[in-house]
Amino acid sequence: DYGYWTKTKDGKTIHKPITEVPGAVKSTHAIKYDVHYWNAQAKPFVDKNAFIQIVPSVNPLTLRKGDTYEIQVFKDGKPYANAPLIKDLVNDLTGEAKADENGKATVAVTADGLNVVGVEVAFPTQ
Incomplete structure (x- = not known):
């Protein structure tokens, strides 16, 4: 499990679920x-x-x-x-x-x- 990755409207990627990132536009839960x-x-x-x-x-x-x-x-x-x-x-x-x-x-x-x-x-x- 590679975890949750969320992209903000200004293009930053943060290693948290979408519910924990204000202004989030897209999120993934990566499993490898x-x-x-x-x-x-x-x-x-x-x-x-x-x-x-x-x-x-x-x-x-x-x-x-x-x-x-x-x-x-x-x-x-x-x-x-x-x-x-x-x-x-x-x-x-x-x-x-x-x-x-x-x-x-x-x-x-x-x-x-x-x-x-x-x-x-x-x-x-x-």
């Missing part, structure tokens, strides 16, 4: 799920029980900076159409994209070493 590939022999797989999952076509550890590979995003075990992606959570938070109608997208390896791809899922708040 992740999969790590620490071994180049690990094989990507779909976990049908995972709430949200990004599955690479190949183990990213077998690739080098500049290579590209396909990912598929699953939500509740099914392809997540038009999933909003952040292609590089480590070096470029502005690198936003969308998956296609089958939850697929092509991403580039932006660094030798750690590469993190993210996806967002939004739920209505009370």
Whole structure:
């Protein structure tokens, strides 16, 4: 659980719920799920029980900076159409994209070493 994050009308982001921030315009409750590939022999797989999952076509550890590979995003075990992606959570938070109608997208390896791809899922708040 990454907690509540609220944006004010002047663009500041505060680590509190919307009810505790006067002049708030938007709030999120971020929960992070992740999969790590620490071994180049690990094989990507779909976990049908995972709430949200990004599955690479190949183990990213077998690739080098500049290579590209396909990912598929699953939500509740099914392809997540038009999933909003952040292609590089480590070096470029502005690198936003969308998956296609089958939850697929092509991403580039932006660094030798750690590469993190993210996806967002939004739920209505009370």
